[in-house]
Amino acid sequence: MASTKHQTDGTITLKGSSDLVKEYLDYGINSILYQRGIYPEETFVQAEHFGITVFMSTDEKIKSFLKSVLDQIQGWLLQKKLQKISLVISNSVTKEVLERWDFKVQYEGDANGSAVENGRIIGKKDLTVIQKEIRSVLRQISGSVSFLPLLDCLCAFDVLVYTIPDCEVPQEWDETQPAFIANAQELSFRTFSTSLHRMETHVSYKVE
């Protein structure tokens, strides 16, 4: 894994950066599902990633769903068609959107100290620094459970992807409406950058 990410210390390829983003999204979404109690705690196991323990789901359906979604997201990320990913948590009975976790992507490949080596775009940032940043964001997400309002109804989640308008829709995907929350309280978490991609994380939740 390390060898494909950087040949020399501190260089990140586009593929490596997208891998990091995908992993961050995977762990982040799983953490959110665990922390907000969308699925019962027994269906999660602890795993060590990026130096902290994250809770990963063991449900096959969730895993396969996340895998297909994240693979597609990674493809769009490499094509620079991705703008934002939203994890929407809604009441499964009334279909009302209760929380929305936004992961905004900004591409900073061409301007931010990158160079074109061998025809590929390379970023210059130390892997440990990136990992530290990701770690801090994940910790923040885990800590957010203390002030987010309790979700005491049966909830279901969905992952919405915001892309540029002229992006082809794959077979299993549909166009939908974005999820709005009226009277929402917004919160921003830390951002991290892999020198090729910059991820901002926000949460919007309904104020009671």
Place this chain on the structure above:
Amino acid sequence: MFESQDTEDPTCVIKMLDEFRQCNPTVNRPNFIDMAVVPTILQFDDCVVSHDSKKRKHTDSNVSVDTAEDSNISVLASPWETRRMKAELAEAKALNASLEERIKKLHSVRMELELVFDNEKTSFLKQRERDREIIRMLEGQIATLRKREVESRDEFSQYRQSTESSKCKLEKKILRLQEEYTHLDDRFKQELKLEQDKGEETRELLEKQHHNLMRLPDLEREVASLRDENRNLRDAVRNKLVLEEEVVDLRSRQAGFELREQKLAQLDASQGHLESMLEHWRQLARDHCLGVPPEKAMAGPEFLRMRIETLQQKELQLTADLGDLGIRLKTAQQAKSKVEMELDKATKQIERLQVTNDDQSKLIKRLQKRLLLVSRERDSYRSQLDMYEKELTVTSSSALLNSQQQQQRSRVEALEKTVDGYRDLVMKLEADLEKAVKGSGGIQFSERIYKLEEERNTLQQEKEQLMKRRDELEVELEYRALKGDFNPMKSKVLHIRMNPAATVEAQREDKLTHLQQECNRLQERVRVLEGGQMQDVTQEVNLRLAASSTQEVQELQEQVKSYETKLQRLKEAFKTTSQEYREVCYMLLGYKIDRIKSSLYRLSSMYAESQDDYLLFKLADGNPELLETPYSATLEQFINLHLKHQHSIPVFLSAITIDLFGHQTE
């Protein structure tokens, strides 16, 4: 008698005993006889046989003795044996003697015994007599007893019967009595219960009464105490009322006093205050009324008044002066403001002029630069031209014109044209530059400059406004972007079809339909059961469900409706088309064909003279046949010609039409 007999024949005694025995068989024979015999057996223990032999000797006869003696004599007279025989004889004699003694004893005993026996016999006889008498008596008694017994038995049986009957009666009576007893017992018990209850009630009442009674002394005491208390309370109330009145009175007085006290305090304070004030005033007066000796200080107010008057006059003067000065100040301020405005205008103008000056200088610099450039270009072009001219002169000197040279010449001409153009441009720019250098004071330019400045100001203001609006909109956009709004122009939202929210929703839908179906089924079941049917409930439910309006049935009904409407429409369409077709046929062919029955058609001509002139055709095996009608009877001619000979119905009909048309036009 006996003794004598004994000595001679000992056996006589025994004979007499035997006789006695025979006479009295019942008398205690064994005892005596055995006693007589036994001792003989017992005492002599040498040999019983010998004793028996001796008895036999004694009883039977002397023969035995004789034999014995004989035997003794026959034996050889040996000394020993004689001696033995003598001894034996002596022994025998002794024995005999002893025996005789014994016999005597025995005789005596016997005689005694006989006496005793006689006595006893007599006694026994008496006894027997007595016993017999007793027996007779007893028998008599027994007889009497038996009679009595019989009598008593009869009586007994009678009594028994009577007792049995009485027993029956008594038993019946007992039963009856038992019943009565039970009945009475119940009643008794009930009454007892009632009584008990009553008794309990009365007991309770009694207890209560008792309690009450027990409490009575207490109550009396209480009453007494309460009476006392009451008296005391009444007194207290009376006192209280009195005291209340007093209290009210005192309170009101106290309130009045307090007010007065407050007033007093206030008055004291005010008095002190006023005294101090007065002192102050006096001091003030003294201070102000200068030049007045202290002795006349008591008449100070008048002096103070005078002083005040003077001061007031002075004040009046001063206010007048103040008014004047104020007016002057206002005019001065107005003049100042005017001057300031003029100053502002002048400064603004100066600024503007400075700005224009700067611009002009900038412009001048630019133009100078451009001039420099242009002059340099010109120089370069000039040098090029010189070069070209040189080249041209060089080439023209050779005096050989080929295409190349022609091309070069054309090129040169073009370049000269461009140079001319540049020259013109340069001249223009120089002229502009001179104008710019000169024209900072020209009136035209100042006006233009003024206009331009105004335009620029307005544009700047617009720009500022637009910038503000843009900032606001950006802020709003950020705000909305954070809230989740998105610009449909810039992005599009995608999600996977099979996402958890959708699966949950699908599950809920399924569950809902399932529950709805179950609910329907259960409702039907309840209705069936309420209808009273207990068996085959499930079957009935299923039947009813199938029969009632389910989704399929609804669909089918809708289909049916749609088909019916289609049918209706088709019918109408058919009607109209058929009507049209018939009209067309009538108009084109001249005959109105009406279908009367399945294969019966009626034709009426367009030109028929009356409504009743119609022809009937029957369809037989696909060929129409003409039937008789009143009108067809008149067309015999045509029938014969066209149908019978020509076998053509269309010709027949058209002939009729022609004929009728001919009739009509005539």
